[in-house]
Amino acid sequence: MIKLFQFLVFIIIQLVLLPLSIIGYVFMFVKVLLYSKKHGISATATNPLSSRWIYHIFGLRKDEATVKMISSLPFISEIGLWMMMGPAFIANRICGYMPGLANMPEPEEATFLNFLGCRTRFFDEIMEKNVDSMDQVVFMGAGFDTRAFKYCKGKNIKVFELDKESTQKCKIEALKKAGIDCEWITFVSIDFNQESWVDKLIECGFDTSGKTLFLWEGVIYYLDEDSVKQTLKAVANSSGEGSILTFDFFSKALCSRSMKYGKFISRMTDEYFKFGIDTTSDAKENVESLLNEAGLTLVELKLMGKTTKKEKPLGGLVEAVNPSRSAGF
């Protein structure tokens, strides 16, 4: 009964302030698309960034660095974000109802609208569990992730962030403008589609025998199958025993649906879903065979979304370990 009352109050406030939310959303969307297109910056990297901002303002996950950095990024308007989320925020303060976007669900409850919350929680737990026993952390396709500040700052760990040059440059400039010290992070501009990315990392001080945590969040679906496989091999062949690799994936079915229905957005952002894993049959076996082929071992797989006769998981979250250092690298 209380939940129904909360929901009704939430809907009424949302409806009254709907024009504000719509203007905020359209303004944000157009600004990101135009700026990223012009400057070659990843537009998709702004989705997890905005989500982390939302989790912070709704008190679900503290992330001061995101809040500071966001106000210095040229393509994001904090005012636009507040216009978009402000009505939901006000409604939440009045009646306690949590909107769908401020939701960090369990994997089996995840949908395409809220999977980012589920994913964020999974990777946060992996960071918390492993970071203190690592020599190095590598954020692969780091985008505008600020986990380095949340989990690695002040610790005796080497930290590397990998991404394409333009996205990385934009992030470094925003961090500096926001007064966030990032000198202790080694930024390496790479492209996973080019095999030499590991050589570049090594040139920048990466230790191939070090115990390393590799976080590859929100990236593999944008790569082709060969690049995914080569990258997995490179991780296995160039890291110490007990190193951890964690990543998320989408199902093959979702990737092909997105290619069919999301053409306009993909064309605008130049970021296409290319690689998916089949979740219609034995998803665990499919993930294991991909990892084993590269020399990695599955530790944990959490499938996102329901598995029923009709519904199949929309993707999954993976933790893998490097059981031993393969020879020949």
Ligand SMILES: C[S@@+](CC[C@H](N)C(=O)[O-])C[C@H]1O[C@@H](n2cnc3c(N)ncnc32)[C@H](O)[C@@H]1O
């Ligand atoms: C959806 S964003 C995720 C960013 C970040 N990991 C996060 O969760 O906030 C995808 C990121 O992968 C990067 N990326 C995509 N393809 C890449 C490639 N071939 N080489 C390097 N980085 C790539 C993009 O620049 C972008 O920052």
